[in-house]
Amino acid sequence: MSQTQTLDGQLAVVILAAGQGTRMKSSLPKVLHGIGGRPLVGHVLDTARALSPHRILVVVRHERDRVADAVRDAAPEVTVVDQDEIPGTGRAVEVAVEQLAGFEGDVLVLSGDVPLVEPALLAELLAVHRASAAAATLLSAVVGDPNGYGRVIRDDQGLLERIVEQKDASADEAAVQEINAGIYVFAAAPLRERLARLDAANAQGERYLTDVVGLLRRDRLTVGAVVAPDAEDVLGVNDRVQLSEAARRLNARIVRRWQLDGVTVLDPATTWIDATATLAPDVTLLPGTHILRATTVASGATIGPDVTLTDCEVGEDATVTHAVATLAVFGPRSNVGPYASIRPGTYLGEGGKIGTFVETKNATIGEGSKVPHLSYVGDAVLGRHVNLGAGAITANYDDLAKHRTEIGDEVHTGSHNVFVAPVRIGDGAKTGAGAIVRKDVPAGALALSVAPQRNVEGWVEKNRPGTGAASVAARARSAQEVPDGIEEQNG
Ligand code: UD1
Ligand code: CA
Numbered sequence: 147m148s149q150t151q152t153l154d155g156q157l158a159v160v161i162l163a164a165g166q167g168t169r170m171k172s173s174l175p176k177v178l179h180g181i182g183g184r185p186l187v188g189h190v191l192d193t194a195r196a197l198s199p200h201r202i203l204v205v206v207r208h209e210r211d212r213v214a215d216a217v218r219d220a221a222p223e224v225t226v227v228d229q230d231e232i233p234g235t236g237r238a239v240e241v242a243v244e245q246l247a248g249f250e251g252d253v254l255v256l257s258g259d260v261p262l263v264e265p266a267l268l269a270e271l272l273a274v275h276r277a278s279a280a281a282a283t284l285l286s287a288v289v290g291d292p293n294g295y296g297r298v299i300r301d302d303q304g305l306l307e308r309i310v311e312q313k314d315a316s317a318d319e320a321a322v323q324e325i326n327a328g329i330y331v332f333a334a335a336p337l338r339e340r341l342a343r344l345d346a347a348n349a350q351g352e353r354y355l356t357d358v359v360g361l362l363r364r365d366r367l368t369v370g371a372v373v374a375p376d377a378e379d380v381l382g383v384n385d386r387v388q389l390s391e392a393a394r395r396l397n398a399r400i401v402r403r404w405q406l407d408g409v410t411v412l413d414p415a416t417t418w419i420d421a422t423a424t425l426a427p428d429v430t431l432l433p434g435t436h437i438l439r440a441t442t443v444a445s446g447a448t449i450g451p452d453v454t455l456t457d458c459e460v461g462e463d464a465t466v467t468h469a470v471a472t473l474a475v476f477g478p479r480s481n482v483g484p485y486a487s488i489r490p491g492t493y494l495g496e497g498g499k500i501g502t503f504v505e506t507k508n509a510t511i512g513e514g515s516k517v518p519h520l521s522y523v524g525d526a527v528l529g530r531h532v533n534l535g536a537g538a539i540t541a542n543y544d545d546l547a548k549h550r551t552e553i554g555d556e557v558h559t560g561s562h563n564v565f566v567a568p569v570r571i572g573d574g575a576k577t578g579a580g581a582i583v584r585k586d587v588p589a590g591a592l593a594l595s596v597a598p599q600r601n602v603e604g605w606v607e608k609n610r611p612g613t614g615a616a617s618v619a620a621r622a623r624s625a626q627e628v629p630d631g632i633e634e635q636n637g
């Protein structure tokens with residue numbers, strides 16, 4: 147929400163988030179289950195804020211501290227209201243409205259478990275409500291399978307009469323396909339009065355907010371409904387099946403938005419982008435890619451197939467293939483993967499490479515430097531234009547503490563080196579294959595730690611007589627014998 151936007155002084159939003167969410171069968175409160183990188187209630191808070199109400203109240207009870215903390219994290223300005231032991235959505239709204247003494251505007255009620263409804267639809271609901279001077283206007287939807295929702299009951303003239311919950315519905319009522327989305331605008335004064343009159347004479351023994359609609363109608367006040375054009379937008383999340391449906395629906399929206407903003411997404415069905423991630427035009431996302439949390443990807447970068455980036459920053463024209471990375475920065479034109487595990491604190495400089503079967507952690511790899519194959523680089527700093535040979539290992543942990551490996555500019559190391567940290571390798575130095583580098587290497591030096599090779603001629607024929615190896619070795623050695631008796635040099 148922009149700071150300059152003026153607040154709607156006649157609008158208060160109440161978000162219901164006190165329920166347990168029994169059908170989730172979870173130790174995590176339902177409204178804290180995440181889709182698109184945010185808890186359900188976070189999406190609802192975002193939507194509420196987009197309407198610029200003068201106040202937002204969130205009603206909590208089940209796991210109240212966890213829910214309240216998440217709510218304040220997402221939106222510090224909201225008022226958290228505690229529901230008492232009296233159950234039901236009606237009671238939840240009542241305790242919230244008690245905080246709005248003297249307020250005579252409109253109360254928009256949102257459910258913490260209906261995450262996909264968009265601000266534009268709510269703005270329309272509000273506009274219809276205000277234009278008709280209604281006491282209440284609810285959002286409904288016509289669905290193929292109304293199971294689990296309250297049904298919207300209309301009279302002979304098609305006017306809204308009341309809402310009946312599934313558990314209280316007759317067979318005829320249950321067959322109605324227009325459902326209550328759980329989202330309503332009420333004029334504050336008539337709402338207050340009806341809330342006070344609610345009873346719990348129903349199948350669930352709860353004070354239903356939905357009964358307010360029937361009470362208002364019985365008192366001949368205007369009650370209207372806006373039918374959502376797309377029923378999927380008002381999907382309520384009550385179980386984990388609906389949670390995945392909501393996640394997919396939200397993701398489809400996010401992917402489409404980035405596509406329209408110039409991002410190529412080859413396979414929207416297998417590409418997952420959190421609501422919190424940012425992509426530039428001309429990014430290409432290949433199948434199986436997950437762009438999570440605060441990840442940003444600059445233009446021209448190609449990500450995927452099969453990449454998960456969590457809180458990463460990817461530079462222009464970089465490529466990341468078959469990799470998992472968390473809290474990492476990849477410079478412009480750098481290359482990552484295939485098959486790389488990039489752990490927090492990895493910085494890869496411009497044009498650098500983290501290649502195949504490489505793991506990094508807390509590692510700065512300078513501009514143009516390469517770790518191409520089969521390596522572990524942790525707690526290390528590599529300068530510019532370094533090439534680590536295949537199989538390099540920074541032995542950073544001595545059983546007690548982690549130590550650093552520092553490698554200067556233009557260092558090229560042999561294959562299969564172990565750098566026993568703490569250790570420093572000076573600029574321009576080189577190491578031999580198989581070196582175990584325990585001591586610092588001065589700039590420009592060649593470090594060798596492997597004993598010179600010694601060949602024991604004829605060992606196989608002598609010690610493994612009669613084996614296949616012995617017979618091919620004998621054949622090879624006789625073919626090598628030169629007629630004039632001069633032996634070839636060992637190469
Ligand atoms: C509710 C509606 C139903 C509608 C559906 C839409 C009622 C009685 N029923 O049913 O008509 O079709 O939403 O999704 O309102 N909550 C509280 N305090 C409580 C109980 C619930 O804050 O005491 C909160 C929950 O955390 C949730 C929301 O209210 O965010 C809805 O509660 P839930 O139990 O999911 O109601 P539904 O059975 O889905
Ligand atoms: Ca619900």
